[in-house]
Amino acid sequence: MTPAVPAYRRLSVEERRSQLLDASLTLFAHRAPEEVSLDDVAEAAGVSRPLVYRYFPGGKQQLYEAALRSAADELQQCFDEPREGPLVARLARALDRYLGFVDQHDAGFSALLQGGSVVETSRTTAIVDGVRRAAAVHILSHLGVADPGPRLRMTVRMWITAVEAASLIWLDEDKEPPLDELRDWLVEQFVAVLSVTARRDPQTAALVQDLAVDG
Numbered sequence: 001m002t003p004a005v006p007a008y009r010r011l012s013v014e015e016r017r018s019q020l021l022d023a024s025l026t027l028f029a030h031r032a033p034e035e036v037s038l039d040d041v042a043e044a045a046g047v048s049r050p051l052v053y054r055y056f057p058g059g060k061q062q063l064y065e066a067a068l069r070s071a072a073d074e075l076q077q078c079f080d081e082p083r084e085g086p087l088v089a090r091l092a093r094a095l096d097r098y099l100g101f102v103d104q105h106d107a108g109f110s111a112l113l114q115g116g117s118v119v120e121t122s123r124t125t126a127i128v129d130g131v132r133r134a135a136a137v138h139i140l141s142h143l144g145v146a147d148p149g150p151r152l153r154m155t156v157r158m159w160i161t162a163v164e165a166a167s168l169i170w171l172d173e174d175k176e177p178p179l180d181e182l183r184d185w186l187v188e189q190f191v192a193v194l195s196v197t198a199r200r201d202p203q204t205a206a207l208v209q210d211l212a213v214d215g
Helices: 013-030 038-045 049-055 059-078 087-104 106-114 122-142 150-172 179-198 202-214
Strands: none
Touching: 013 038, 013 049, 013 059, 013 106, 038 049, 038 059, 059 087, 059 122, 087 106, 087 122, 087 150, 087 179, 106 150, 122 150, 150 179, 150 202, 179 202
């Protein structure tokens, strides 16, 4: 008996677009954006180059920005942790997701944050900065601060920058130390920088006292 041939199903516009973005993200995860061509994307998605242009008439730049926005949405969600349990444990879970993303999208993550790509524009820079700002909003929410002062805001944003820098260095160091050790180290650094800021800022000092009770 001849096996049945699966029926061909035409993808919807959103399904096809999602397919092309998934193929692009996979390529950008392992190669710098400037090293990925539309032909590469078409081949990875199993479609023709003209079809890629049909969905992304702006070519590689539009496709890269769309893929970057998709990755940024995923990164922003990393810090979207329920406000339950000790703060340190919540940060650890958020960093597990963030560092897991870094591990999975190593080359693409480096190209994303280090800049210098031939496809970098003010729009792509704004997308990346949006991830940082969203992370800061989530962290301040975890701290339970509705109206943070400048010192606390600066401390949180400095730590986010440190997390990014550590992630890039971790990739350069062949992913050493192990992820769980890197995660714990970064959480400890956050508590440490809060303690330093607390010496100059009563608002942060109150938070550090709460953390001591919480821990």
